[in-house]
Amino acid sequence: MTATKTLTKSVLHIASRLNGLTNLHFQGHYSAASTTVISPAVAKRNDLFSQEQRRQKEAVGRIEKIEVRYLGLPEDVTLAMNASISTPYNCAQHLSEGHCKRSALALIDGNVPWDMHRPLPESCTLQLLNFTVADPHIVNKAFWRTCSFMLGAALENCFTEEAQLQLHSFPGPNIKSGSFIYDIVLRSQTWAPNKVELRAISAEMIKLAAKDLQIERLDVSDELALEMFADSHYKHEQLPSIAQQNHGRVTLYRLGTHIDISRGPMVASSRFLGKCTVTVAHKIANEGENDALYRVQGVALPAGFTLSHVAYNTLEERAKKLNPARLPNEPFEDSQQQIA
Incomplete structure (x- = not known):
């Protein structure tokens, strides 16, 4: 099986649930169609997060x-x-x-x-x-940042191990850009998701929203962050410069079992995500002989907000254009620009 077919098979498992199919294998944290599977690396990351969270609470000491x-x-x-x-x-x-x-x-x-x-x-x-x-500028910016964060979680849930998905980063939110984004690396240089696959990823984000998952923040030392992301090539590579800009500390967020790096802030819960569409994945560059860097983009409305079909379709079309935010392979002066 080619790398592209592997990716298609990975993503289409969620799409299969939309079409009544059941013959595709999926390893997803939140899949209703399969037993919850969490990799050892993700389990370790969550254990370390929870342990540090408890340690910080216990260190408060006398209540003031x-x-x-x-x-x-x-x-x-x-x-x-x-x-x-x-x-x-x-x-x-x-x-x-x-x-x-x-x-x-x-x-x-x-x-x-x-x-x-x-x-x-x-x-x-x-x-x-x-x-x-x-x-609403401040809260809208936090919402857009949260959408990128949730997109990272959804992408992790949509691909099997064979796809060798690596989350890279998501730039700071810019509402005027027309889309929230997450940059990823895949073991394929020809991935071009079709409408069904994009719909499947969108459905995974809506599924996360329906769970009303609290979004937890935790500031940790650079040493602990490096241990937590020891399995993640790109995150591990970014951490030293991020910590240097923040006096040796790194800010993490957790949604369910998904943990990522971000300066924040984010909205309180996944339930604030309403209508959502993942619109496109642009190939940005090749990464070595087998991998490629992709910019996945989407558009969303806060829960409870509605637009006419025509108006929302206009937003979807705009969100397909390549988002002009700084690309991971471009030089930057502030190392924290690589995270939102």
Whole structure:
């Protein structure tokens, strides 16, 4: 079997579920049609993430109280919370169930975007952001970044081991570009996914959204990050320069069992992803004798937002054009430009 046929067979297993077929093998973390299979490398990465998460919580020590001044509807209020333990989501729980459901992102002290599930280290003002705020730029940027992150997870779920998928990176979000992206390397120099395959990857993203998976953030040392990504050639290669730009620390995010590198912030949960279409995969360059670098692109709407078929089709067509964000094989001055 050629490399291209292997890739097609890998992706088409999800597509087969859309067409009632069952004869294709798929090794996916979230597949309803197969037993959950997690590679030893992914299992190790998750174990290390969870262990460090517990260690950081236990290291908090004596609980100190902080004042969080919530600014917003129905009225401003001051909350007594726990330093380095309480999160914006915990603050939302003190307000109402509606605040918990609607809040995608937080804003600290008026100008610092903050993950909903990231602990607050000290007293601050807090605003809870959703997609209907007066100036949605900040939350839209976090949403676009989250879409790229979820695309990486979906691509990992769509390919079998034979495809030798390697996640490379995703540049910082740019809403004006018309598409969110993830750059990957595959053991094929001729992969050109058809509509059914692209639809299959889109369906995998929607499946992740339906699970309402909390998106977890964790800052780790460069040594731990290198251990976690020891199996990932491109991530391992990027980590030293990323850590150097961030005082020896690396920011990671986890969605289910998928862990990736990103500066963040991201929206609180996968459920904020609504209508989604993976539109195209552009071949960017050959990587050695057998591999090639591809830029996979898509477009999405936040959950609850609707557009007419004509308007959304226009967005889909725009998202097929090669996204002009910096390519992984192009020089850059700031090493963190390679991650969102």
